[in-house]
Amino acid sequence: MDSSTTLTRIKLLLKMNEFLDIVLNRVSEELQTKPLSADITELLKLLSKPHVKSLLSVHDTVAQKSYDPELPPLPDNIDDDEDSVKIIRLVKNKEPLGATIKKDEKTGAITIARIMKGGAADRSGLIHVGDELKEVNGIPVEGKKPEDIIQILSQSEGAITFKVVPGPETEGLSNEHKMYVKVLFDYDPEEDKAIPCKEAGMAFKKGDVLRVMSQEDATWWQAKIEGGANPRAGLIPSKHFQERRFALRQQTSNTQPQKVSRKPSGLRRSFRLSKRGKKTNKSMYECKKSEQYDTADVPTYEEVAPYCRAHGAKHRLVVLVGPTGVGLNELKRKLLISDPQHFSVTIPHTSRVKRNQESDGVEYHFISKHLFEADIHNNKFIEYGEYKGSYYGTSLDSIRSVIAKNKVCLLDVQPHSLKHLRTAEFKPYVVFVKPPSIERLRETRKNAQMISWKGDKDSSKPLTDEDFQEMISAAQLMENQSSHLFDLVIVNDELASAFSELRQALRKVETETHWVPVSWTHS
Known part of the structure; x- marks a missing residue:
């Protein structure tokens, strides 16, 4: 018989449910009757190794299904009149049992308060909420505190025996x-x-x-x-x-003395880009909506559902939020330049008089002050303000106009406006752009200029440490009050890397599944 036939026999023997000594004896006997070739000598040597013996032993054990732990015998001191008592044995490893207990202050009874879904107790299906606990591993629980029983359970491993009185059955919870x-x-x-x-x-x-x-x-x-x-x-x-x-x-916090800020309402500088990507107009206006956090909106949980934009569906609105000077306009500009057929911005409305070089619907939508005030009354503006006696604002219709052209609308707003945009219609993806440390701001913004207005003229001045600190403080306030509304946070340490991060995230918004408020998926 050649060595290949011998190896085939060995494989067949290993598949049989026989004990290790029988397998080794038969194999060794057969091999020893053959000429001791190099292959047979090597095989005998392998079979004598502890690792192979252990492997065969495990095989026999599994084949006999003898891997269940040995449970202790049932207690023999159960009274005959205890018909309603259940004896439950659970095999517990290092994971928690997955149940909590409580003590009835009137009766002193220890009962199961809740069963944790997916835990050991839940998987067993033997313990239920309301069951009264009598003993744990033969130890009576009468007179003990819940903490004492939890200590017993936490120190127990292997088989745990419970003696319980079943509680009232509950239906329909599943x-x-x-x-x-x-x-x-x-x-x-x-x-x-x-x-x-x-x-x-x-x-x-x-x-x-x-x-x-x-x-x-x-x-x-x-x-x-x-x-x-x-x-x-x-x-x-x-x-x-x-x-x-x-x-x-x-x-409680409202009863404590509050520091009152004497600084006037924050002014927001807004630059709108023309289709040619150049700065055409600049305006600074005071926002009429309060920037203080609406304490009625308590950030706890928001019910969500998975959402993926279907092919051909309208694009989600992209909203950028951040303090003045952090680089929102630079990021918008780079997005527009990168793909002007895909990205676009809104055209703001104003009540001021159109200048000679301007065209209606290009730089601004020019409307009368009376009509602007009527639109304010009818809640047609997401943000608006007044500067030098004229109104400026971003309308909801201007956002719809961009989205209707199958483009991604890029918008930057104050954080308080986000809750008005978070609708099934716009499905906004909110990006918070925050500044780096003040040391990095000194390095990266040393040549930056801030535009200031004096009368009818405007001038520029270098950014100072005070400007940097104000930017950081404003970002911290925004993050503290509105971070639960942000989908992405980008630190604009270096513009190119921040833009790359933003561009990659926006690609995923259009192609991958994201969690969104459940109400957005019902429209």
């Missing part, structure tokens, strides 16, 4: 609506004194998308991070509970 939410604040259960069980809590960061698995508890939802590796849900504060806590904190 059909509960599942939803996805984008979180608008950071959360760490270790820092939350109100959470019933820190070990069951789930930390998350602003911008994460969560799948809410259960809203059975009005105060504490169960959720898991979408796309995360952990299949077990964790506790998070419910929307109502978090809003209530935020309101209480606001009330």
